[in-house]
Amino acid sequence: MTMTTYRSEAPPARDGFGQLLRAEWTKFRTVRGWVIGLVAAALVIVLIGLFGAAASNFSCAGPEGRSCAASTPPVGPDGEPVNDRFYLAHQSLSGDGSITARLTSLTTVSSSDNQKTEPEPWTKAGIIIKESTTPGSAYAALAVTGGHGVRMQHNYTGDIAGTVSTKPSWLRLTRSGDTITGHESTDGTDWHLVGTVSLPGLPSTVRAGLFAASPHHEVITESFVSTSATSYPTLATAEFDRIDLQGTWPDTGWTGDSIGDRAGGGPGGGAEPPVGFDETGDGVTVSGAGNIAPIVAGRGGLGKTIESSLVGAFAGLIAVIVVAATFMTSEYRRGLIRTSLAASPRRGRVLAAKAVVIGAVTFVTGLAAAVIAVPLVGAVERDKGHFMFPVPTATEVRVVVGTAALLAVAAVFSLAVGTVLRRSAGAVTVVIVAIVLPYILAIASVLPSGPSDWLLRVTPAAAFAVQQSVPEYAQVTASYAPADGYFPLTPLAGFAVLCGYTALALGVATFVLRRRDA
Amino acid sequence: MKEALHVEWTKLRTVAGTAWLLAAVVLLTVALGVAASAVVSCSGLGCGQDPAKISLTGIAFGQAVVAVLAVLAVGGEYSTGMIRVTFAAIPRRSTVLAAKALVVSGLVSVAGAAAVLVSVLAGRIILPGNGFTEAHGHATLSLADGPVLRAAVGSVLYLVLVGLLALGVATAVRDAAAAIGVVLGLLYLFPIVAAVVSDPDWFKRLQRISPMTAGLAVQATTGVGSLPVSPWAGLGVLGLWAAGALVVGGSLLRWRDA
Numbered sequence: 001m002t003m004t005t006y007r008s009e010a011p012p013a014r015d016g017f018g019q020l021l022r023a024e025w026t027k028f029r030t031v032r033g034w035v036i037g038l039v040a041a042a043l044v045i046v047l048i049g050l051f052g053a054a055a056s057n058f059s060c061a062g063p064e065g066r067s068c069a070a071s072t073p074p075v076g077p078d079g080e081p082v083n084d085r086f087y088l089a090h091q092s093l094s095g096d097g098s099i100t101a102r103l104t105s106l107t108t109v110s111s112s113d114n115q116k117t118e119p120e121p122w123t124k125a126g127i128i129i130k131e132s133t134t135p136g137s138a139y140a141a142l143a144v145t146g147g148h149g150v151r152m153q154h155n156y157t158g159d160i161a162g163t164v165s166t167k168p169s170w171l172r173l174t175r176s177g178d179t180i181t182g183h184e185s186t187d188g189t190d191w192h193l194v195g196t197v198s199l200p201g202l203p204s205t206v207r208a209g210l211f212a213a214s215p216h217h218e219v220i221t222e223s224f225v226s227t228s229a230t231s232y233p234t235l236a237t238a239e240f241d242r243i244d245l246q247g248t249w250p251d252t253g254w255t256g257d258s259i260g261d262r263a264g265g266g267p268g269g270g271a272e273p274p275v276g277f278d279e280t281g282d283g284v285t286v287s288g289a290g291n292i293a294p295i296v297a298g299r300g301g302l303g304k305t306i307e308s309s310l311v312g313a314f315a316g317l318i319a320v321i322v323v324a325a326t327f328m329t330s331e332y333r334r335g336l337i338r339t340s341l342a343a344s345p346r347r348g349r350v351l352a353a354k355a356v357v358i359g360a361v362t363f364v365t366g367l368a369a370a371v372i373a374v375p376l377v378g379a380v381e382r383d384k385g386h387f388m389f390p391v392p393t394a395t396e397v398r399v400v401v402g403t404a405a406l407l408a409v410a411a412v413f414s415l416a417v418g419t420v421l422r423r424s425a426g427a428v429t430v431v432i433v434a435i436v437l438p439y440i441l442a443i444a445s446v447l448p449s450g451p452s453d454w455l456l457r458v459t460p461a462a463a464f465a466v467q468q469s470v471p472e473y474a475q476v477t478a479s480y481a482p483a484d485g486y487f488p489l490t491p492l493a494g495f496a497v498l499c500g501y502t503a504l505a506l507g508v509a510t511f512v513l514r515r516r517d518a
Numbered sequence: 519m520k521e522a523l524h525v526e527w528t529k530l531r532t533v534a535g536t537a538w539l540l541a542a543v544v545l546l547t548v549a550l551g552v553a554a555s556a557v558v559s560c561s562g563l564g565c566g567q568d569p570a571k572i573s574l575t576g577i578a579f580g581q582a583v584v585a586v587l588a589v590l591a592v593g594g595e596y597s598t599g600m601i602r603v604t605f606a607a608i609p610r611r612s613t614v615l616a617a618k619a620l621v622v623s624g625l626v627s628v629a630g631a632a633a634v635l636v637s638v639l640a641g642r643i644i645l646p647g648n649g650f651t652e653a654h655g656h657a658t659l660s661l662a663d664g665p666v667l668r669a670a671v672g673s674v675l676y677l678v679l680v681g682l683l684a685l686g687v688a689t690a691v692r693d694a695a696a697a698i699g700v701v702l703g704l705l706y707l708f709p710i711v712a713a714v715v716s717d718p719d720w721f722k723r724l725q726r727i728s729p730m731t732a733g734l735a736v737q738a739t740t741g742v743g744s745l746p747v748s749p750w751a752g753l754g755v756l757g758l759w760a761a762g763a764l765v766v767g768g769s770l771l772r773w774r775d776a
Contacts, residue, residue, distance in 0.1 A: 033693075052711060055720035311714045315707055322699035329695065333597055386716075424695035425586050425593060432702045433582045440706055441578065443713055451557040483713065 020344055020353035028357055031330075034323050038365045041319035041407075045369035046376065048312030053380040056304070072387065073295055073303075074136030074260065076156040077199075079390045081303060084135035084156075085260040085290025088128065089277040090209030097247015098174040099127050099208050101240045102188065103144050104283075105167060108214055109235045117234065119146025122293070122477055123214040124153075125238030125286065127171050129180055130207050131199070135260035138199045140180035141211065141292065142171045144238075151475070152182040152195040156294045159475040160195035175247075178202050188242065209254065210243075210277075212236045212288035218477060233289050235275065241283035254284060297389050297470045298484035304386045305485060306399055307467035309377030310370060313403050314439075317410055318432055320366075324358045324411035325418035325427040332422045337518045347513045351419060355412045355506065362411040366404035374400055391469045398491060402466030406495065409502050410435060413460070416505035420512055434501070435460045443483040452481065453488040460501045462487070465494025522608050522617035529600075530591060530621055539587040540629040543677070544636070547580030551637035552644065560649035560656065569650045569659055570669040570739040573641025577673050577734065580633055581680045585701045588622050588684035593694030601776050611771045615689060619764065622685055623678050630677035634670050665739035672736030672753055679733065679753070679760045680705070686763025690770050704759070705730045722746045729759045 028034055076082040093099070103126060108119040126143030140154040142162075150162030150169055162184045170185035178201070182194040214236035256277045278285045297305050331337040344350050374396070378388055391399075410431065418427040438459035442452040456462050465487035472480045480486040487494055530536050554575035560567050595601040608614050642659040650656040661667050683704070688697035708728030715721050725731045725746040735745050735752030742749060 033696075037696075048707075048711060052714045055724075056714070056716040308714045311711060314710050315703060318699050318703045318707070322695045326693075326695045424693075425589050425698045428695045428698045429582050429586045429702065432699070432706070433579070436702070436706050436710075437579060437582070440709055441575075444709055447554060448558060451553075 017349060017353065020349055021356060023340075023343070024353045024357040028327065028361060034327065037319050037323035038361065041316040041323070041362075042365050042369035044319065045310070045312035045316040045366070046373045048315050049309045049373040049377040050380060052308065052311050053304075053377045053384065056381065056384065056386065074134075076136055076294065077138045078155065078157065080156065081295040081387055081389065082136055082156045083260075083291045083293050083295055084137075085258075086124075086211050086213035086292055087256070087275040087277065087286055087288025087290075088130070088133065088207070088209055088211045088259050089254040089256050089284055089286050090130075090133070090207040091245070091249050091251040091254060092205055093129065093175065093208040093245075094205045094248040094250060096174075096176050097208075097245070097249070098172060099129070099246075100170070100172040100242070100244040101127050101210060102168050102170050102242040103238055103240055105237075105239045106144055106146070107237050108146065109237070110217060110232060117217070119236065120215050120217060120234055120477065121145065121147035122291070122475060123234065123236045124151070124292065125212040125236055125288075126150075126210070127173050128209065128211045129173050129175055131202060133207055133257050133259055138202060139292070140173065140182070140197050140199060142173050142182040142184070142194060143211075144169050144171070146214075146236075148475075150184045150194060152197070153292070153475065154180070154197040154199065156292065157473065158197060159473075160197075162194040163192060170242075173208070175202075175206070175208075210238070210240050210284055210286050211292075212238045212286040213290045213292055214288065215291040215293075215477065218479075235287055235289045237285060237287040239280075239283060239285050241281075243282070243284065254279065258288075260290065291476075293476045294473055295389075296473060296476050296478040296480075298479055303389050304378075304381045305389050306374055306378065306391060306396060306469045307485060309374050309381070310399070310403050310467060312373065313366075313370070313407065313467070314436060316366065316369060317407060317435065320362050320407050320411050321414040321431045321435075322424075322428050324362070324414035325431065326424050327354060327358050328415050328418040329422060329424040329427060332518075333424075341518050348510045351416075351506070351510055351513055355415055358415050359408045359412045363404050363408035366407035367401065370400040370403045389470050395469050399467050399469050402491060402495065406463050406466055406498065409463070409495075409498050410460075413498070413502040413505055416502065416509040419509035420505065435463070435498075437461075439464060439482075449481050456482055456494070457488050457497070460498045462489050462494040463498035465489045466491045519613055519617065522613045523620060525604075525608065526591075526614070526617040526621045530625065533590070533594065535590060536587065536625070539583055539590075540625060543580045543583045543587070543626070543629040544633040546583060547576035547630075547633035548636045548640065549576065550579040551576035552640045555641045555644040555648070558648060560651075560654050567650070568738060568740045569641060569645050569656050570638070570666050571734075571737045573637050573645065573659060574634065574669060574673050574737050576633065576637055577676060577737070578730070580630070581677060581705060581730075582702060584626050584630070584677050584681045585684040585698060585705075587626065588681040589688040589694050589697045589701065591618050591622050592685060592688040593692070593697055596692045597694060605776050612768055615685075615764070615768050615771060619682055619685055622681050626678050626681040627674055630674040633677075634673045638666070638670055663739075665742075668749060669737040669739055672749065675753060676733050676736060676756065679756045680729075682760040683729065683756070683763045686760060686765070686767040689767030690763065726752075727755065729756045732756060 073081040074084050106125050108117050108123055110117040123146035124143040128141035130139035131137035142152050145151050149165035152160040164184045170188045172183040174181045178198050181196045183191040184194050185191045214234040216231040217234050218231045258275050275288050297303055414431045417430050421427045438455040438461035442455045468487050551573050555573050558572050684701045687700050691697040712724040732747050732752040733756030735747050736749040
């Protein structure tokens with residue numbers, strides 16, 4: 001008689017990672033508090049965004065009842081809001097041709113005391129070829145700047161550095177179809193190429209001539225109570241001679257125009273400096289104020305960036321951190337951890353499954369909230385008269401997906417800290433303080449900008465760089481502080497800092513989970 | 519009441535975390551205050567900085583630990599089921615809450631006073647080296663100076679009120695993690711939301727009702743006139759938040775089963 005060993009008829013149980021994921025997902029979705037917590041996170045992201053937009057208002061009345069022109073700035077060829085104020089002595093140029101001029105001096109007068117001052121770093125004077133005299137139209141300019149040598153700039157955002165920084169400086173712009181070429185020279189015989197730019201769709205007849213512009217002098221005072229910026233207009237005067245026009249120039253003389261001039265006072269309400277031009281022998285003297293540059297987003301600006309509609313992410317983050325920490329700590333509190341680890345003795349995999357589940361659930365929640373918040377809040381802001389800083393679609397996707405990813409990684413971070421501390425209150429506090437407090441200290445003008453920047457480099461708060469949608473412009477002097485929405489790290493690098501902290505916390509969590517009794 | 523106090527004091531004294539948390543309040547407050555004092559400098563007359571406020575920057579950090587301590591005083595009992603024993607021993611629930619509030623306030627004010635004293639002392643030593651000198655219009659930090667004394671005492675009271683706020687929220691929410699999330703959200707979110715609000719009226723309104731921004735107005739020693747809310751009134755705003763949380767928590771405590 002042969003003995004047969006008993007074999008169970010039931011199929012062998014699998015202990016794959018899929019089963020673990022399913023177990024953790026079942027735990028998550030059946031605990032009402034966690035689901036409510038995530039729904040609340042999504043809600044506050046949208047609602048606080050809406051509140052921020054609803055509570056943003058501006059009353060901007062120009063002098064003598066005129067409407068305030070600053071609320072609807074001109075828009076550049078790429079759709080970005082721009083400053084386009086300068087003084088231009090111009091003629092029309094038909095077809096291809098070139099303009100050459102020698103700039104002999106560039107001086108600046110401050111309007112606050114009518115004294116000669118050092119030119120602003122980005123005081124500009126030189127030659128320009130522009131689609132029309134309408135503010136916001138396409139242009140290419142070759143200019144001598146106050147502190148950055150010769151520059152070839154086009155369409156507000158383009159900026160190419162030349163090599164000449166001595167005066168007199170010879171400048172030449174040549175038009176050939178849609179292409180404008182800039183040359184510089186120190187003596188008028190030996191010419192160097194500065195750059196070649198393309199202005200697509202440039203009409204055959206354009207305006208070309210000599211211009212001068214000088215931005216406001218900005219004084220930014222940082223204090224505990226607030227950061228206040230005071231500014232006053234400056235006036236640049238440039239002297240040109242040896243003007244040489246090649247090609248077809250139908251006009252017989254120069255026409256002066258104050259481009260983008262708003263009658264009756266600048267943004268500061270102060271009197272406009274006396275702009276104009278003067279023909280002297282074979283030369284022309286041009287005096288102008290203003291700037292030809294993109295408008296920079298920042299505190300107190302009228303424009304709104306897409307990340308301002310995601311300010312609710314901070315509130316959502318706190319809710320997510322609470323849920324993620326308790327996703328682990330409640331296992332300890334209820335003793336469920338012993339069942340979990342009995343069912344799956346490989347402890348690292350339990351932690352991995354939990355991390356995947358909480359990360360994925362948070363990512364989806366955050367993505368849904370961000371996708372709803374951005375267009376909704378943007379619509380309210382536009383409705384209230386703010387203009388939005390346009391961003392490429394890729395940037396918009398990066399901000400929205402990045403916000404969701406930030407929430408997801410923060411959730412995993414919180415889970416890992418919860419595993420290490422095993423106490424929910426401690427874990428939640430550590431993670432919130434690590435991510436939110438540095439950001440508050442950095443934006444609250446408590447610290448000067450240097451230490452603020454460092455806080456946003458070395459703490460998990462660096463990850464909020466993923467929300468920055470507008471670039472810093474090297475050719476515009478402005479406050480690029482964290483409080484203005486500018487982060488010291490690139491979006492990906494900032495996000496990587498949070499990922500680094502999370503990886504470290506996960507490593508420690510795996511280690512202590514294996515070493516300690518549950 | 520005396521017995522209830524004794525009970526709560528014994529519980530809080532013998533829980534392992536309390537001593538560590540109190541030490542952390544002092545350590546983290548002083549550490550951030552010293553760091554801020556070391557990096558902020560005053561370049562000339564009227565640099566717009568407030569030396570008392572700089573040296574007390576650490577309160578923004580220490581308050582988080584105070585909140586943990588207060589939340590655990592209630593939340594810990596709920597998570598272990600101890601709360602039922604407590605109420606069996608002292609059936610008057612408001613007495614229990616009042617005793618907890620008194621004990622937590624006492625402990626926080628001791629730790630807070632230590633943290634504030636060391637922070638101000640550190641500021642007194644460090645700040646003159648960063649340009650906060652008589653020549654730049656800043657007297658040496660001294661508690662004999664009225665506004666500085668107000669900033670120091672106010673900061674200790676601020677921590678106590680944050681503790682009471684956390685205690686009230688924890689009593690209402692009963693879950694330590696959720697309670698700490700709510701408290702830190704209340705404290706930290708207002709300044710962030712205020713930063714994106716561009717309507718000056720709303721900005722002021724948010725600053726006035728924000729428990730952290732309004733409460734910390736008590737630290738201001740320069741530019742008091744331009745504050746959104748006067749120093750003591752600001753601390754009063756936080757006091758209202760704390761009282762509201764305690765009233766809501768106390769009422770729920772009476773109505774609900776433990």
